[in-house]
Each structure stands twice: as structure tokens, then as C-alpha cells.
Amino acid sequence: MGEDPARKPDYDAEVGAFCWFIWREVLTTGAMSEGPLLAVEDLRVCFRSGSEETEVVRGVSWSLDAGEILAVVGESGSGKSVTALALTRLLPPAPACVLAGKIFYRGEEVLGLPEKALRRLRGKEIAYVFQEPGTSLNPVYTVGFQLAEAIRRHCRAVRDVKNRMVELLEEVGIHEAASRLESYPHELSGGMQQRVMIAMALACEPRVLVADEPTTALDVTVQKQIMDLLARLRREHGMGIVLITHNFGVVANFADKVAVMFRGEIVERGPTAKILAAPQHPYTRALIGCIPRLGQRRERLVSIDRAEVGR
Numbered sequence: 001m002g003e004d005p006a007r008k009p010d011y012d013a014e015v016g017a018f019c020w021f022i023w024r025e026v027l028t029t030g031a032m033s034e035g036p037l038l039a040v041e042d043l044r045v046c047f048r049s050g051s052e053e054t055e056v057v058r059g060v061s062w063s064l065d066a067g068e069i070l071a072v073v074g075e076s077g078s079g080k081s082v083t084a085l086a087l088t089r090l091l092p093p094a095p096a097c098v099l100a101g102k103i104f105y106r107g108e109e110v111l112g113l114p115e116k117a118l119r120r121l122r123g124k125e126i127a128y129v130f131q132e133p134g135t136s137l138n139p140v141y142t143v144g145f146q147l148a149e150a151i152r153r154h155c156r157a158v159r160d161v162k163n164r165m166v167e168l169l170e171e172v173g174i175h176e177a178a179s180r181l182e183s184y185p186h187e188l189s190g191g192m193q194q195r196v197m198i199a200m201a202l203a204c205e206p207r208v209l210v211a212d213e214p215t216t217a218l219d220v221t222v223q224k225q226i227m228d229l230l231a232r233l234r235r236e237h238g239m240g241i242v243l244i245t246h247n248f249g250v251v252a253n254f255a256d257k258v259a260v261m262f263r264g265e266i267v268e269r270g271p272t273a274k275i276l277a278a279p280q281h282p283y284t285r286a287l288i289g290c291i292p293r294l295g296q297r298r299e300r301l302v303s304i305d306r307a308e309v310g311r
């Protein structure tokens with residue numbers, strides 16, 4: 001069958017429009033990505049001291065989609081923070097060494113990126129909130145000074161910095177935002193300090209927020225407010241959140257899926273409801289056993305049987 005010459009111009013126009021669409025996506029997103037927003041594949045990290053090498057993250061893999069909250073739980077020293085810092089190569093280069101593994105952000109491998117490209121990623125695309133807002137904020141500078149610095153460093157496109165600062169503080173629920181810019185960190189409560197840290201992390205509307213025990217230093221009512229804030233931000237901005245915590249109560253209320261770390265490895269993973277209903281690993285069972293319940297009789301805290309976990 002011969003080609004209908006009358007159709008050709010339309011066909012060319014369609015192909016042209018399609019190519020333009022793809023090209024525009026590549027230009028505006030920097031990469032064509034399918035699959036997860038962020039993925040860690042078989043990551044191995046060690047620390048060196050003299051001739052000794054200790055592997056503290058031993059083949060960790062997980063993935064995060066846009067708008068999803070992944071909780072990473074695990075005992076102290078199990079490698080949660082080291083994994084989080086490795087995501088944008090923030091580990092101290094001298095003692096730390098990435099032995100193997102890959103990290104993909106929107107389909108692009110991160111660990112092999114040059115430093116300049118990584119700087120664009122940090123803060124702008126993948127932002128962090130840490131445990132102790134009191135120590136993360138510099139006590140000798142006002143909130144406004146530190147927020148302005150975060151905006152100027154990571155989001156050069158913002159023209160009206162003052163206006164953006166007020167907008168960010170309002171976004172995280174700080175009232176009388178304009179006057180709060182003049183405050184020093186010690187003039188704010190722990191919960192307000194953490195809100196300021198979250199505002200700084202949100203400065204460039206990152207797609208991924210890594211929250212490393214963001215509520216551990218706060219009392220329970222403020223914990224709840226901060227977690228509600230993070231949940232709202234992921235809902236409204238479609239952010240993916242990696243939430244590092246020891247608290248299975250927080251996991252149960254906020255996370256879509258869980259990865260349980262133990263001695264540098266992921267020993268259990270899955271949707272939150274499934275893990276809560278049928279935890280397989282003794283450490284997961286012990287953590288779930290620690291969730292306080294109203295009306296529950298006081299019992300001894302569960303300890304992990306080392307023989308059962310094989311070490």
C-alpha cells in the first residue's frame with residue numbers, strides 16, 4: 001500500500017512535537033528518569049583506622065518514590081546515618097570509604113558525579129534535617145541570617161530573599177515570621193528551632209528530604225507536630241522522605257514502608273502495615289514491642305537474643 005502523501009505533514013508535525021516534548025523534559029529535568037526517585041543499590045561503606053578497616057554498611061539496598069515516606073529503623077550504630085550521608089557523598093573522605101554500590105537519583109548515578117554536580121544536588125535536590133536543631137543552628141547568627149545564607153547558597157534563582165524567608169517560615173508553621181527572622185536560635189523553643197531547620201531544608205523545594213531522627217530531641221507533643229508538618233509537606237509538594245528513627249510508633253503513623261537495619265545490613269523490609277502485622281526479625285519484634293499502648297500493663301522491656309540473630 002502506498003503512503004498517503006496528504007498525511008505526511010501531519011505525521012511530521014506530530015513527531016516534531018513529540019521530540020520537542022522529550023527534549024524539553026531533558027532540558028528541564030537534567031535527566032530522563034523512570035523508576036524510583038532515589039535508589040541505593042548494594043552499598044558498602046567502611047571506616048579505616050591505621051591498617052584496620054571496619055565495614056559498617058554491608059550491602060544496603062532500598063528505593064524511594066516521589067511522595068513516599070520510607071522509614072529506616074535500626075539500633076544505634078547500625079549504619080543508618082552513614083547510609084544517609086553517603087547518599088550525596090557527605091562522608092568524611094579520609095576515614096570513610098565506599099567499597100561498592102550505586103546510588104541513583106532520578107536514574108542518574110550519584111557516587112560517580114564530579115564535586116560540582118554534587119554541590120548542585122545537595123540542598124537543592126536532596127536536603128537534610130538532623131537530630132539536634134540546637135547544634136545545627138549557629139548560635140551567634142540570627143535565624144534570618146542563616147536562612148538567607150541557605151537560600152543564597154542553594155537557590156540562586158530566588159530574587160526576593162526576604163520575601164522567600166517569610167514564606168518558608170510560614171510554610172513550616174512559624175507565626176509572626178517576619179519578626180522571627182531577627183531572633184537568635186536560643187530565643188526559640190526546640191520545636192521552633194527544628195521548624196527553622198526544616199524551612200532551611202525546604203529553601204529550594206527539594207524532591208528528597210532526608211530526616212535523620214528529626215524528632216528525637218523533642219518532647220512527644222512537639223514530635224507529633226513536626227511529624228504532621230513533614231507528612232503535610234510530602235502531601236503538598238510530593239516530596240520523597242527518608243525518615244531515620246528508632247521510634248516504631250512514628251513509623252506506624254507516618255511511613256509507607258520500612259527498612260530495618262541491624263549491624264550494617266537490612267534484615268527486614270516491606271510495607272509498614274505488613275511489617276507491623278508480622279515482624280520476622282527479632283530486632284523488629286523487639287522494637288515493635290516498645291511502642292507504648294494506653295492501658296497496657298507494665299512489663300519488662302524485650303531484649304534481643306544474640307543467638308537468635310546469629311551474632
Ligand SMILES: Nc1ncnc2c1ncn2[C@@H]1O[C@H](COP(=O)(O)OP(=O)(O)OP(=O)(O)O)[C@@H](O)[C@H]1O
Pocket residue numbers: 047056074075076077078079080081082083092095
Ligand atoms: N566518622 C566516623 N569515623 C569512624 N567510625 C564512624 C564514623 N561515623 C560513624 N562511624 C561508625 O559507623 C557505624 C555506623 O554509624 P551510624 O552513625 O551510621 O549509626 P546509626 O545507625 O546512625 O546510629 P544512631 O542511631 O546512634 O544514630 C558505627 O559503628 C559508628 O561508630
Ligand SMILES: [Mg+2]
Pocket residue numbers: 080081082212
Ligand atoms: Mg545516626
